[in-house]
Amino acid sequence: MSSDTAASPAPRFRRLLPDPGGEADLAAAYAYPGDLRRPWLRANMVASADGGAWGPSGRTAELSSPADRAVMGVLRALADVVLTGAGTARIEGYRPVRPREVWRGLRAGRSETPPIAVVTRTLNVHPELLAGAPPDARTIVLTTACAPPERRAAAAEHADVVVAGEDSVQPEAAMAALAERGLYRVLTEGGPHLLAELAADGVLDELCLTVSPHLLGPAASRIVAGEAPSHSRSLRIGHLLESEESLFVRYVRS
Secondary structure (H helix, E strand, O other): OOHHHHHOOOOOOEEEEOOOOOEOOHHHHOOOOOOOOOOEEEEEEEEEOOOOOOOOOOOOHHHOOHHHHHHHHHHHHHOOEEEEEHHHHHHOOOOOOOHHHOOHHHHOOOOOOOOEEEEOOOOOOOHHHHHOOOHHHOOEEEEOOOOOHHHHHHHHOOOEEEEOOOOOOOHHHHHHHHHHOOOOEEEEOOOHHHHHHHHHOOOOOEEEEEEEOOOOOOOOOOOOOOOOOOOOOOEEEEEEEEEOOEEEEEEEEO
16 A cells, blocks of 8 residues: 555545435444344445446446545445455456455454355366465355356365355245355445345345445446346335435335
8 A cells, every 4th residue: 555545544434314414424324233044135336327237448437536445335334244246356357365455453352354145157267366265264156057167176176166046046045055064244335136036036225325426327237237127126214324425325124
């Protein structure tokens, strides 16, 4: 980290809802429900003001900001596991979570960083995401019975490989596999195809959405995309925060 970055003031978050006024404590605002007896699946996504899920590069970097990255860091620190699709892992350059990306005080009694769980049918995963994870936060590969056996065997040398479906990874099976490992606080960062499948299957409990102050036009996809069945879910607002012209909405399933 450069000295300029280290000297940058931390973003401040203003509460708008449900109790307007004052500065928000992110750890308290995004705390998971207590005494969970089943996995609680939270999604964290960013979208432009006109609904685009990524910028001209095909990545979310153009939509992000220091405030958005601060929220992402807190959400990862609070989570037991970070769930992502293989396509997003490749495009966004996912690697094992580094300790400096989380708030260590929020991980008492747990591994220093949350493991990554990647959903993949082909097992096309960057080697460092498999072999570079610490022993207490091994990457979890959620794949299918149709995945190439040789790739499954190679991945299993460094990661925990779980078959969670025949032709595609089934969301309920994936959640059950995480629960078996005691990973109840689940954070998914998409991408849009995985989020659509999770929402359609009814396993999504909340959506943390950053609304970025940008217009992208019709080319960019929405935060849900792909071939998942059409579905409708009612949400309620848990809170609304503002920082650096971005809005941070926490929606919870009704």
